[in-house]
Amino acid sequence: MVNSCQSCSPCREGLEQYCEGPKGWTATYNGPQKPDGTNTYGGYSNNIIVSEKFVLRIPDNLDIKAVAPLLCAGITTYSPLRHWKVKPGQKVGVVGLGGLGHMAIKLAKAMGANVTVFTTSPQKKVDASRLGADDVVLSTDKEAMSKYELSFDYILSTIPTSHDINPYVNLLKRDATLTLVGALEPLEPGLNNSQVAFHRRSITGSLIGGIAETQEVLDFCAKHNIVSDxxxxxxxxxxxxxxxxxxxxxxxxxxxxxxxxxxxxxxxxxx
Ligand SMILES: [Zn+2]
Structure with a gap:
């Protein structure tokens, strides 16, 4: 994100990613620029000119090569973990182990949570443990999944395409929240609302993060010595x-x- 209207309610609250201005925010990549309409090229550019409001400070102690993904995968997972107030000792589930999922493990662990990773790939178990996950569950194993019913305080799904979220909804405690940050399309199969209503669970979404919070995740990572693999x-x-x-x-x-x-x-x- 390299620009936004700066005057709407979300922008004034530092939530530029939810800009409600007539043109919305400008994406770093392939975002039509105002006023000429040409596209931004993000990290593929030799240089890029932005308002100082959209410039971030990279902490000195982090390896800059591995910092780049913090500005996307990092903030996308940090923002919901913070918004839904993940606390030390809470049981957090991370669904999917890709770019977003691997950051979610590191960040949730640094926040003090007990982290369980759900994956369809047995070969990813080793990676999940190395990244700090306390537990790894094969989501295709129905018996293993059933052991976790009603046990999670928060679940973050990072799967980037439509998927069945119902097996994960069942794992939430009463009043707990599941957030989708990967899939930006209709879910198939649909949500079984009886599983939501009976335990007053919440199904939510979240998009990257505001500029202030993006600086916050960089500083958080500096403090906890976290970068992307x-x-x-x-x-x-x-x-x-x-x-x-x-x-x-x-x-x-x-x-x-x-x-x-x-x-x-x-x-x-x-x-
Ligand atoms: Zn705005």
Missing amino acids: VEIIPIQQINTAYERMLKGDVKFRFVIDMASLQQDSDQEIFS
Whole structure:
């Protein structure tokens, strides 16, 4: 996010990501710029000019290569964990172990929560434990899932596509909340509201975070020495990286070394 209207109620409250201005906020990537309508190119740009209100300070003690994903996967998971007030000792579930999920584990652990990861991939169990998860559950194992009914204070689903959330709703305690940060489309199958109503549970969504909170997550990560697990690539490998990303073959974010763009400036990169 590199701009917003700055005058609507959410913007005045530091929640620029929920800008209600007529043009909404401007995305860092592929966001039509005002007033000329050309697109932003985010991290693919050599440089970018933004209002000082949208500039963030990177703490000195963090490895800058691994900081980049904190500005997306980091804030996207930090903001709901904070908004729904995850506290030390609470039982938190993280559904899905990709770029968002791996940050959710690290951040929830740093907040003092007991973290359980739900995954469909047995081979991800080792990664989840290494990242700090207290428990890993194969979501395809119905018997294992049933042991966790009514036990979670909060669940964050990071699955980026439509999925069945009903098995996770059953795991929430009374009055507890499940937040979806990955899927931005209709859920299939639909939500069984009897599971929601009978225990007064809440199903919610959340979008990145405001600028002030994005600075907050950077400072929180500096304090707890948290960065993203990244694989650095030269820009010349971006198409291969894209194919690997589609297959889930990345631990856990690709980061482009922009010096490689400069080195290759006389050649055709995307041939
Ligand atoms: Zn606004």
